[in-house]
Amino acid sequence: MRELILLRHANAEPASPGQADIDRPLSPHGLAEAEAAGRWLVENKLVPDRVLCSPARRARETLEAVLGLTGYVEQRLDERIYEATPGTLVAVVDEHRDLERVLVVGHNPGLERLAALMHSGQSGDYRGMPTSSVVVLSLPMAAPIEPGIARLAAFWWP
Template identity: 70%
Template sequence: MRELILLRHAHAEPASTGQEDLDRPLSPVGLAEAEAAGKWLKENNLTPDSVLCSPARRTRETLEAVVGVIGYAEQKLEDAVYDATPGTLARLIDDRRDVERLLVVGHNPGLEQLVALMSDGSSSDYRGMPPGGIAVLQFDKTSAIEPGAASLTAFWWP
């Protein structure tokens, strides 16, 4: 079995005047949420083998806080994770079939729609994924990333 861990970035500061969305940092609450996410992953023995992370500052800071708790994992900033649709995320994940436990740090609505699509077969009835939330999906090693191919084995939020 392979595992996919989807982590939505923790709470971020609102954009200040003229600030790009990509440059929004975590808030103090968000930093605490990200550290809590790292603790939950560690306590549940869910250390990733590899990480794909959006280039947005808030996702990078979320990942830094998580890695500070769980220890180093191979990391790649992936531009396509920012503002990704479920289809884009599925393609990126499918390209990493060699990874047994992949962590993707990204954004809504793409992450929450991907959870619904992979576990229920439809992204039209997604239920939400709060900031700092984690969804763990498990699927067969040989399965393609496609609707209904995974089981949602854990869902956590700070």
């Protein structure tokens, strides 16, 4: 089995007047959430082989806080993750299916719909990933990424 870990970015500050959504930083509460997520990943021995991260500032800051606790691993910013649909996320993840454990740091509704799609085969109106929450999906090692193929191995939130 291999694992796909989905981490929703931590709580972010509201956009300042004229500030682009992609440039919103973490709030102090969000930084604490991200650090808690990093501790949970370490405690559960879920250090990834590679991280795929949205280029949004709040996602990058979440990742930095997490990696400060888990230790640094290979990281790739992928513009497709920002505002991604579940289908786009499936394509992104499938490009890394040769790895045993991949962490995706991104946004809702894409991440929560991807989790539902991978687990149940349907994305629907699933609403279940608060900020800094972690979903761990187990997938057969050689299988392509497709709907309904995963088993929900863990779900955590701060």
